[in-house]
Amino acid sequence: MSRPSSDVRAFEARAADADLDDLRARLAAARLPEAETVRGAPPGPGRWAQGVPLADLADVVEYWRTGYDWRPFEARLNTIGQFRTDIDGLGIHFLHRRSARADATPLIMTHGWPDSVVRFIDVVEELADPKDADAPAFHVVVPSLPGFGYSDKPAVTGWGTEKIAAAWVELMGRLGYGTFLAHGGDWGGNITSVLAGRFPAHVLGVHSTFAEAPPGLTTDGLTETERRWAEGTRDFWRRRGAYAKLMATGPQTIGYALTDSPVGLLAWLLDKFAEWSDTDDSPFERISRDRILDDVTLYWLTRSGASSSRIYYESHNSVDPELRVDVPSAITMYPYDVEKAPRPWAQERYRRIVRWGEPESGGHFPSLEVPEYFVNDLREGLAAVLAARG
Template sequence: MSAVRPFTLAVPQAELDDLHRRLDQTRWPERETATGWDQGVPTDRLRALVDYWRRGYDWRRCEAMLNGFGQFKTMIDGLDVHFLHIRSRHDGAMPLLLTHGWPGSVIEFHKVIGPLTDPPAHGGNPADAFHLVIPSLPGYGFSDKPAETGWGVERIAQAWAALMDRLGYDRYVAQGGDWGSSVTVTLGTQAPSGLIGVHLNMLSIMPPDLGDQLDPDEQRAVAASRHFADVESAYARLQATRPQTIGYALADSPVGQAAWIYEKLRGWSDCDGEPENIFSRDEMLDAIMLYWLTNSAASSARLYWESMGSFRPMKVDLPLGYTQFPREILAPPRRWAEQVFSQIIHWNSVEKGGHFAAFEQPALFVEELRTCFRRLRE
């Protein structure tokens, strides 16, 4: 049961035919009464995306891409975990564990796989090469869905450590954003044998007592947190309190699932208000399809129910790197992080990008990881 097994993705044509039938039979609501995105996804924008989904999108292209990377499954703690495993051809490559979040998947890393594993082919130095392990969170993508409670970030972090051990990596680093950040911070707290450092592109942290005098960085951090709570957090409250209910709606409607994710791709990315400025329609639909084809609306939302309280300060003594992308939903000052992380080896702000860092700005993401983890190479 502990064997690592190759996994080839081959979605039955009947499932794609069913998707097309559902798209053809969509019952659309009336148009929004406000302008732009003020009430959610504008009808004309979603209709255009769905029309392309029905008539121009090719799932088999995405399927071939994933199969080309090298997909695997292995049983850990009673769940079959899906992951990409791409080994570098370069000597001395550093093993790197990449963890996605919601509404992400392994798809969001597809642009950085080449540059990270084969730097010379992308204008880089072979000394910066990584072996990559990119798992799908339990309940997401092609990993199993937990059939019981208890699969929060703590248990996921333990499973990830077991995965790296099973693959034979006794010295590795880890990276994550969104839920991947929480899992990676938890890994840092657990400090499994072999983990030597972490990098994050999102960090949820706030001192219990802010005091009366906030510097400009702290003011920006508080403002970002309040904006998220007041404007952006409705989805999280639903998924953290009623994941099964929202799952019924999204599991039965591909258009509903698309709208649920399309809105976040727009709201959390550095796209000047237009998601198509940064993502192609194919890329957005690839991301949506990994939720639709796996029927994972409810199972992915349950991680909020399990672990919403896990975005909290935890003491981490392993080396930490952090990159602030300007349109990330949170913006913690370094002085707050220094109260939690005892070894900050890299802290940087870049000029472009948002919540989906590797998906939006792959070149910046790659350079940040190379710079951070050079400090930990033998």
């Protein structure tokens, strides 16, 4: 095990009252557009066909202004344990929850967009100190991606997924973890793959809800379900990927709106929580209003609308086609996620899949949507990974 470094500093979140007052004032003065022209559509995906419905947004804006309280979430972050360290000239924020168990294994968990460390806030403590004494325990590290939350905003280009993965190896080493497990979804899944592919001497194995297959694979030999998955992913990028193209080509432009208007930021992020969750109509069927507003408020208070968007500029469609993952891997494809790789495709990149899961429910944010299932699945997947290493 590496030796802990003194370069790691404790960090405590505390938003200024003036910033919270300014947020409420901006919400009170918001100018909303007219209603969508699919107004009156019955509950269901069609009601969101033009984006976040006016009535839904107005309701959340009012609650954000008059009912939501940021302080409990802020206190929760501080209770878990927050730290910062400088890597390659950039301040990196992270949560670090050491387990009380002597047999715990280090685990780094990486979020994506439009989420943040909020993605894992409800599962960290159970993973570190499980109620079941027979369940595996982990020393949990949850970094904020560069440009997200309380991590610094890169002032130069270059902070793509390859550099982030290298920074995570450095971060874990500074905490005394020379070898570790890794989990991720969305961009976190991408980074987890790069971690395992580039740094197999440090990565014991991975669990991911995002398995990006190499390009150019044929659908020959796929089952009917696997063909639907492949077509669904293609359809997603053909018809619903404009948000990614916009942030990949103009993060600064959209960043002005996301930094200046809390309502604009809310709508931009809420649209994805709605579209990508396993719900019939509203994201709040699975994820509470407070938890989503914790995420949006974190973006707002840290002014990270533009800086978080730049990960698309740096890394969209940038995974090395030749990247291969040879460490043991556990992959879970949640049914309502937006990208699902057929197992034969995934195996072209992840060459030691020791566990493959296809749950009956859950979408892009399983740790928020189905946290109990997520925790059990992660434990079983990582147990299989460790068993495969002997």
